[in-house]
Amino acid sequence: VVLPGRTQQNISFDSLFQTSTISALAAGVYDGETTFKELKNYGNFGLGTVNALDGEMIGLDGKFYQVKSDGIAYSIPDSTKTSFAVVTFFKSEKRIHLEGTMNYQQMQQSLDRQLPTKNSPYAIRIQGTFPYLKVRSVPKQTPPYRPLVDAVKDQSIFELKNVKGVLVGFRTPNYMQGINVNGYHLHFLTENRKIGGHLLDGKFQNDQVEIDTKSDVQIALPKTTQFEQADLGDGKAAEVNKIER
Amino acid sequence: VVLPGRTQQNISFDSLFQTSTISALAAGVYDGETTFKELKNYGNFGLGTVNALDGEMIGLDGKFYQVKSDGIAYSIPDSTKTSFAVVTFFKSEKRIHLEGTMNYQQMQQSLDRQLPTKNSPYAIRIQGTFPYLKVRSVPKQTPPYRPLVDAVKDQSIFELKNVKGVLVGFRTPNYMQGINVNGYHLHFLTENRKIGGHLLDGKFQNDQVEIDTKSDVQIALPKTTQFEQADLGDGKAAEVNKIER
Ligand SMILES: [Zn+2]
Ligand SMILES: [Zn+2]
Numbered sequence: 001v002v003l004p005g006r007t008q009q010n011i012s013f014d015s016l017f018q019t020s021t022i023s024a025l026a027a028g029v030y031d032g033e034t035t036f037k038e039l040k041n042y043g044n045f046g047l048g049t050v051n052a053l054d055g056e057m058i059g060l061d062g063k064f065y066q067v068k069s070d071g072i073a074y075s076i077p078d079s080t081k082t083s084f085a086v087v088t089f090f091k092s093e094k095r096i097h098l099e100g101t102m103n104y105q106q107m108q109q110s111l112d113r114q115l116p117t118k119n120s121p122y123a124i125r126i127q128g129t130f131p132y133l134k135v136r137s138v139p140k141q142t143p144p145y146r147p148l149v150d151a152v153k154d155q156s157i158f159e160l161k162n163v164k165g166v167l168v169g170f171r172t173p174n175y176m177q178g179i180n181v182n183g184y185h186l187h188f189l190t191e192n193r194k195i196g197g198h199l200l201d202g203k204f205q206n207d208q209v210e211i212d213t214k215s216d217v218q219i220a221l222p223k224t225t226q227f228e229q230a231d232l233g234d235g236k237a238a239e240v241n242k243i244e245r
Numbered sequence: 246v247v248l249p250g251r252t253q254q255n256i257s258f259d260s261l262f263q264t265s266t267i268s269a270l271a272a273g274v275y276d277g278e279t280t281f282k283e284l285k286n287y288g289n290f291g292l293g294t295v296n297a298l299d300g301e302m303i304g305l306d307g308k309f310y311q312v313k314s315d316g317i318a319y320s321i322p323d324s325t326k327t328s329f330a331v332v333t334f335f336k337s338e339k340r341i342h343l344e345g346t347m348n349y350q351q352m353q354q355s356l357d358r359q360l361p362t363k364n365s366p367y368a369i370r371i372q373g374t375f376p377y378l379k380v381r382s383v384p385k386q387t388p389p390y391r392p393l394v395d396a397v398k399d400q401s402i403f404e405l406k407n408v409k410g411v412l413v414g415f416r417t418p419n420y421m422q423g424i425n426v427n428g429y430h431l432h433f434l435t436e437n438r439k440i441g442g443h444l445l446d447g448k449f450q451n452d453q454v455e456i457d458t459k460s461d462v463q464i465a466l467p468k469t470t471q472f473e474q475a476d477l478g479d480g481k482a483a484e485v486n487k488i489e490r
Contacts, residue, residue, distance in 0.1 A: 023420040024364070117473035119269070120466055175268040175477055178420025219462040221365055228362035232420055 016121050016170070016214040017042035018086040020222050021179045025049070025084040027230040028145035032222050034085070036064050037078035042218075043087030045123060047169050047187040047198075051081045053151055054140035056198045058168055058187045059087055065189060067196040069139040071158045073189060083222075086170055086180060088123050092210035101131075104201045108184050111171075111209060119173055123212040124186065126167040131205055133160045135188050135197030158197055165190040167199060178232075179219060261366050261415070261459040262287035263331040265467050266424045270294070270329040272475040273390035277467050279330070281309050282323035287463075288332025290368060292414050292432040292443075296326045298396055299385035301443045303413050303432040304332055310434060312441040314384040316403045318434060328467075331415055331425060333368050337455035346376075349446045353429050356416075356454060364418050368457040369431065371412040376450055378405045380433050380442030403442055410435040412444060423477075424464060 019034045030053040044062035049055065055068040057076065064076040096114045098107060112118065136155040145151075169186035176182070189196040221227065264279045275298040289307035294300065300313040302321065309321040341359045343352060357363065381400040390396075414431035421427070434441040466472065 021420055119473055119475060119477055173477065175266055175423025177423060179424070215466045215468050217464045217466070221460045221462070223460050228364055230364060232364055232418065 012216060013089050013091050014214055015042070015216040015218060016086065016088050016123070017218045017220070018084070018180060019048075019082055019220045020084045020227065021219065022084065022181050023178045023232045024222070024227055024230055026148045027232055028147045029222065029227050029230050030083045030141055030145045031224065031226055032081055032083040033224065034082055034220065035078060036076050036080050036082065039064070039082060039085055039087055040078075043089050045090035045125070045168060046085060046087030047185065048082055048085035048087075049138070050076065051083050052140050052142070053083065053138055053145075053148075056137050056187055056196070057082065057085060058189045058196055059085075060166060060168055060189060065193060065196065067137045067187075067189075069137050069156045071137055071156060071195055071197060073194055073196045088212070088214060090123050090125060091212050092125065093213060094211050096209040096211060098204060098207045098209060101203060101205045103203060104199065107202075107204045107207075111184075115171070115211070116213065121173060121176070121180075121214040121217060122171045123214060124167070124169050124171060124184070125210040125212075126186075126207050127165075128207050129162060129164045130160070130202055131162060132203040133163055133188055133199065134158075134201040135160065136200055137197045157200070158195070160190075160195070163190060165196070169199075176217070257461060258334050258336045259459055260287070260461040260463060261331065261333050261368070262463045262465070263329070263425060264293075264327055264465045265329045265472065266464065267329065267426050268423045268477045269467070269472055269475055271393045272477055273392045274467065274472050274475050275328045275386055275390045276469065276471055277326055277328040278469065279327055279465065280323060281321050281325050281327065284309070284327060284330055284332055285323075288334050290335035290370070290413060291330060291332030292430065293327055293330035294383070295321065296328050297385050297387070298328065298383055298390075298393075301382050301432055301441070302327065302330060303434045303441055304330075305411060305413055305434060310438060310441065312382045312432075312434075314382050314401045316382055316401060316440055316442060318439055318441045333457070333459060335368050335370060336457050337370065338458060339456050341454040341456060343449060343452045343454060346448060346450045348448060349444065352447075352449045352452075356429075360416070360456070361458065366418060366421070366425075366459040366462060367416045368459060369412070369414050369416060369429070370455040370457075371431075371452050372410075373452050374407060374409045375405070375447055376407060377448040378408055378433055378444065379403075379446040380405065381445055382442045402445070403440070405440070408435060410441070414444075421462070
């Protein structure tokens, strides 16, 4: 699919770009047409998945990785297509220091208190050593695709101790909840880029959180029968919040 | 505000562009920074309002009009700014013929049955003679701005009989409900471009409805304190649906 006329140089750093919506993914729309080659026009940083929901995708410093259900991170070829991806050109604007030790829930609350506003989306990057991270990856699906809430039942969970690496992701405001994961959504990648996954929980100690406020959101909807015929329900991604937590 | 690098020629016809969100407007964020000069880069067709919620805005064939609370349509200067606008370059893709006579509710249901999908946004244009149209316009607000649900209590209502003109607007999917008016949102302008307003109800007879499917949605969020400090609640635009109906 040719994306609307965006070439590298006219992308604004304030722009968050996503292909498809979280409500479509939740409904089992696991095949998109956007290649990672095209996606790179829109960002060097982000997360999501690839076609057939084959694991968790992480974008970092312009490279894109796919953590498969074995927990191993593989480099994603340019020709690979994505069913759901959220990307941006990351430019750290503000550094928030999280004092003391906290779990993921507490970290989110502490960050929420220190963000300039909760009405704008943020790209978030946390580099450091983490005493404990609980991450997951989902197994590749085969058609006819079952909804995300079922696919996630077969997730593999990995508990990482004293691990060095980077958390990559976003915080999106409530009013975007049918479109993107409501609130915080972070993926992890080890420093050697070998292991990672979707963050479920963790223990955080005196972390430096880099944030990048976004003021322009672009959604490229799939032009496929799979998307057009999906039952997106009332669009409120209530059940998605269960899946992504 | 400089909008992300969009120049006229690289706009795709599939793109729906909006400034701010319906949930921000509902919360009383009635001042934006985007001028109509900039807005024209993103579309020649659309609806919304202007700063201070001064009436209902209609965009048609590249010209933008403001129907003030007196029901009269005034041409909008390029320098005027908008607090909420939804625009696109309209290109009729499909013509749906609505058989017989129906009110607005029935027209929406009949259209819904004939749309290719309800998962993509549509731009909608209906040119014709309408036996009866009930339209409204909202009065200009002064700070401190009260929420839309209160401002709309002072709306002026106009009942037009056997009137010739154009209905201009959109149908947006449920999953966009915190961002744009859920479902159908149409504004009216008479053929002589003198009178118009936000459509509340009407009597429709054998109308030809032109639709234009959009597959790319872009939202330019305001970079203002008014927006950043607004209480957008849980973002579900429930009360908005009451206001816009
Ligand atoms: Zn994830
Ligand atoms: Zn309106």
